[in-house]
Amino acid sequence: MKIFLGITLLSLFINLGAIGNEIKLTCMADNKSATTEISLYPELKQALLYCLSCSGDSKADLVISDNRYDLYWNVTEELHATFTINRVTGRYNSKWEGENIETNISPGTCVKSTANF
Numbered sequence: 734m735k736i737f738l739g740i741t742l743l744s745l746f747i748n749l750g751a752i753g754n755e756i757k758l759t760c761m762a763d764n765k766s767a768t769t770e771i772s773l774y775p776e777l778k779q780a781l782l783y784c785l786s787c788s789g790d791s792k793a794d795l796v797i798s799d800n801r802y803d804l805y806w807n808v809t810e811e812l813h814a815t816f817t818i819n820r821v822t823g824r825y826n827s828k829w830e831g832e833n834i835e836t837n838i839s840p841g842t843c844v845k846s847t848a849n850f
Contacts, residue, residue, distance in 0.1 A: 757846040758818070760825055762839050767827075770846065771816075773802060780804050782816070818843050 756773040768785040775797055782804070783790040793806035793816070804816040812831040819825065823843045830836040 758843040759846045760816075760818070760841055760843040762827075762841040764839070767839065767841075769816075769827075771804070771843070782806070 754776055758771040760769045770783045772781045773795060778795050780793045780795045782793055791806050793804040796803040800820055802818040806814055808814050812834055815828045817826050825841050825843055827839045
């Protein structure tokens with residue numbers, strides 16, 4: 734029982750550490766049509782996106798390279814999205830595509846977010 738409790742506590746601390754290294758970004762399309770809040774979790778290789786000007790939030794796969802973040806997710810079964818963020822300049826391109834859907838590419842800029850409280 735003590736071993737089980739020890740393993741449980743250890744995994745909790747490891748997971749809290751991964752979440753503690755969260756990177757928060759606010760991204761705005763150049764044409765001001767969309768604002769997206771992004772939480773990156775590098776250790777988990779995942780991201781959470783919340784679009785302020787559209788509906789809902791999404792979980793994305795995160796791929797990190799020296800110069801960019803790449804986020805991939807399925808919005809619906811028919812609609813797939815890619816969000817590529819330049820780690821140096823903060824510029825991004827989002828690409829939305831799918832069957833029977835016109836591909837949409839939207840550029841914009843991301844900045845690091847800070848808590849308001």
